[in-house]
Amino acid sequence: xxxxxxxxxxxxxxxxxxxxxxxxxxxxxxxxxxxxxxxxxxxxxxxxxxxxxxxxxxxxxxxxxxxxxxxxxxxxxxxxxxxxxxxxxxxxxxxxxxxxxxxxxxxxxxxxxxxxxxxxxxxxxxxxxxxxxxxxxxxxxxxxxxxxxxxxxxxxxxxxxxxxxxxxxxxxxxxxxxxxxxxxxxxxxxxxxxxxxxxxxxxxxxxxxxxxxxxxxxxxxxxxxxxxxxxxxxxxxxxxxxxxxxxxxxxxxxxxxxxxxxxxxxxxxxxxxxxxxxxxxxxxxxxxxxxxxxxxxxxxxxxxxxxxxxxxxxxxxxxxxxxxxxxxxxxx
Amino acid sequence: xxxxxxxxxxxxxxxxxxxxxxxxxxxxxxxxxxxxxxxxxxxxxxxxxxxxxxxxxxxxxxxxxxxxxxxxxxxxxxxxxxxxxxxxxxxxxxxxxxxxxxxxxxxxxxxxxxxxxxxxxxxxxxxxxxxxxxxxxxxxxxxxxxxxxxxxxxxxxxxxxxxxxxxxxxxxxxxxxxxxxxxxxxxxxxxxxxxxxxxxxxxxxxxxxxxxxxxxxxxxxxxxxxxxxxxxxxxxxxxxxxxxxxxxxxxxxxxxxxxxxxxxxxxxxxxxxxxxxxxxxxxxxxxxxxxxxxxxxxxxxxxxxxxxxxxxxxxxxxxxxxxxxxxxxxxx
Numbered sequence: 001x002x003x004x005x006x007x008x009x010x011x012x013x014x015x016x017x018x019x020x021x022x023x024x025x026x027x028x029x030x031x032x033x034x035x036x037x038x039x040x041x042x043x044x045x046x047x048x049x050x051x052x053x054x055x056x057x058x059x060x061x062x063x064x065x066x067x068x069x070x071x072x073x074x075x076x077x078x079x080x081x082x083x084x085x086x087x088x089x090x091x092x093x094x095x096x097x098x099x100x101x102x103x104x105x106x107x108x109x110x111x112x113x114x115x116x117x118x119x120x121x122x123x124x125x126x127x128x129x130x131x132x133x134x135x136x137x138x139x140x141x142x143x144x145x146x147x148x149x150x151x152x153x154x155x156x157x158x159x160x161x162x163x164x165x166x167x168x169x170x171x172x173x174x175x176x177x178x179x180x181x182x183x184x185x186x187x188x189x190x191x192x193x194x195x196x197x198x199x200x201x202x203x204x205x206x207x208x209x210x211x212x213x214x215x216x217x218x219x220x221x222x223x224x225x226x227x228x229x230x231x232x233x234x235x236x237x238x239x240x241x242x243x244x245x246x247x248x249x250x251x252x253x254x255x256x257x258x259x260x261x262x263x264x265x266x267x268x269x270x271x272x273x274x275x276x277x278x279x280x281x282x283x284x285x286x287x288x289x290x291x292x293x294x295x296x297x298x299x300x301x302x303x304x305x306x307x308x309x310x311x312x313x314x315x316x317x318x319x320x321x322x323x324x325x326x327x328x329x330x331x332x
Numbered sequence: 333x334x335x336x337x338x339x340x341x342x343x344x345x346x347x348x349x350x351x352x353x354x355x356x357x358x359x360x361x362x363x364x365x366x367x368x369x370x371x372x373x374x375x376x377x378x379x380x381x382x383x384x385x386x387x388x389x390x391x392x393x394x395x396x397x398x399x400x401x402x403x404x405x406x407x408x409x410x411x412x413x414x415x416x417x418x419x420x421x422x423x424x425x426x427x428x429x430x431x432x433x434x435x436x437x438x439x440x441x442x443x444x445x446x447x448x449x450x451x452x453x454x455x456x457x458x459x460x461x462x463x464x465x466x467x468x469x470x471x472x473x474x475x476x477x478x479x480x481x482x483x484x485x486x487x488x489x490x491x492x493x494x495x496x497x498x499x500x501x502x503x504x505x506x507x508x509x510x511x512x513x514x515x516x517x518x519x520x521x522x523x524x525x526x527x528x529x530x531x532x533x534x535x536x537x538x539x540x541x542x543x544x545x546x547x548x549x550x551x552x553x554x555x556x557x558x559x560x561x562x563x564x565x566x567x568x569x570x571x572x573x574x575x576x577x578x579x580x581x582x583x584x585x586x587x588x589x590x591x592x593x594x595x596x597x598x599x600x601x602x603x604x605x606x607x608x609x610x611x612x613x614x615x616x617x618x619x620x621x622x623x624x625x626x627x628x629x630x631x632x633x634x635x636x637x638x639x640x641x642x643x644x645x646x647x648x649x650x651x652x653x654x655x656x657x658x659x660x661x662x663x664x
Contacts (some may be wrong), residue, residue, distance in 0.1 A: 194406070245588050250588075255581050258597070260599070260601060
């Protein structure tokens with residue numbers, strides 16, 4: 001393994017106007033204090049990348065502004081100063097603030113996780129963003145516990161399929177909604193306990209499934225249109241976490257109902273958190289979920305893999321919302 | 333101290349119709365396992381008592397249905413089986429699920445707190461409901477920390493004046509709103525850092541006071557009409573807890589704004605919680621706040637004290653919203 005002075009990367013030629021993406025030679029990044037340099041095997045494509053191309057979701061300070069990419073899986077190539085945990089050749093995966101669409105990335109060592117035993121670093125590239133988002137929201141923030149009922153809206157999405165697997169692995173009962181019957185079937189094949197079509201009747205069906213008690217945790221990847229229904233189906237001491245609002249951003253809320261049932265609502269985003277928060281999340285993820293990947297109970301869901309040259313095609317598929325599972329770029 | 337087979341109590345002669353309250357002789361309660369019997373010095377009058385008279389806020393299971401009263405201060409008169417902490421003659425105060433408008437009450441020993449040193453049990457009757465509510469909401473549930481900014485709506489209310497004192501004692505910066513200028517003045521005399529008139533311009537003034545950063549914790553005793561403003565003034569990672577909604581119960585919410593600032597909203601009620609939760613709250617209150625009462629940094633605020641015969645007058649004053657501070661019934 002040799003370090004190269006330059007590498008291939010997908011570069012945004014202009015910022016904020018959804019302009020072309022070009023595969024270019026750029027300088028290989030140099031790992032700073034506590035950082036590792038990793039050779040990327042696969043980089044995940046995320047909806048946030050499309051927003052960033054539109055100028056709506058700029059990279060946080062300290063990350064490349066013109067190279068998209070929020071996650072990767074690969075192999076440690078070199079160590080920066082004061083990096084104790086990793087060795088050259090270790091297989092790692094993790095979240096990035098940007099720069100993931102490239103042959104090499106740098107990341108703080110304490111934000112990386114080993115690629116699970118028995119899994120290729122190719123497939124592991126489909127893990128970080130969706131599984132960490134679902135784990136952070138449902139488990140770390142909302143305290144999902146064994147025996148509780150987890151309701152996942154847009155269960156066919158990347159975060160949705162991750163959440164349903166995590167819910168199952170941790171002993172929760174999972175209910176998922178989708179407007180697409182085929183996505184519900186595929187979610188059931190992944191272990192979803194109860195599939196509910198996301199039409200106007202979904203709150204009634206969720207209440208029936210829970211004998212009128214309602215659900216303990218709502219992982220909300222839809223937003224406004226489901227807000228009224230969410231307030232109807234949330235159980236006493238229920239927790240509703242808003243992770244995405246593609247369906248609409250606003251709605252009416254009943255504060256008295258929130259009081260009487262002692263309901264918590266929370267909004268969350270994963271990106272742009274300070275390092276210390278990311279470290280806590282990464283370590284908890286490694287401790288609690290990594291064994292389930294090694295045992296096969298948790299599985300990354302991959303729809304398609306593209307060569308970096310076809311990145312714009314990958315973005316078109318993402319925009320069309322046709323995929324079930326992750327879209328990856330493969331570097332070799 | 334002699335135990336009597338009967339005692340005086342204020343009894344609701346009919347339930348749910350805001351009928352008359354009558355001072356009657358009723359059987360003195362008998363303390364069960366882990367309970368103490370206490371002779372009441374003062375019983376607090378609460379807005380919830382008025383709701384209960386209207387049939388809207390019934391007593392939880394296991395508490396008297398026809399005797400109002402959610403808090404008391406007094407002296408331990410007798411011990412039930414398996415009651416280790418208290419001795420006859422100890423001065424105690426605490427929350428009740430009901431039955432407080434009486435000469436004697438029973439309560440689980442682990443939900444009681446000693447009357448602070450240097451304070452009469454007469455005045456201590458004004459502490460439990462408002463200080464425990466404010467402490468539970470702002471500190472236990474929302475994690476108010478030293479150096480943070482606490483915004484209190486309806487700061488002139490019983491919970492409001494308690495919250496501002498607790499905020500000050502724990503090192504927070506306190507901002508309070510009220511629609512009544514006189515209540516703002518009295519709140520400032522109690523230590524409120526910034527008084528803001530609750531007219532349409534309050535969000536602008538709160539943002540000015542915080543240099544545009546907003547507030548970390550909102551203790552909301554108003555509800556719907558302030559919801560839009562609360563969303564404007566809440567800081568990144570801010571927490572908004574809804575403790576009362578006399579102003580209105582519903583409003584519009586912006587889920588995307590909640591996500592980007594990672595805001596938590598929570599509704600809460602103190603009554604009807606299981607014993608284990610009440611015990612945790614009571615012990616934390618004793619450990620963290622009781623020293624501030626003994627040192628004089630926290631003070632119960634008493635508006636007026638009534639003999640039990642005048643309980644209906646006390647309810648009229650409560651309904652008129654004229655009082656600044658607690659209304660108490662005094663038993664002797």
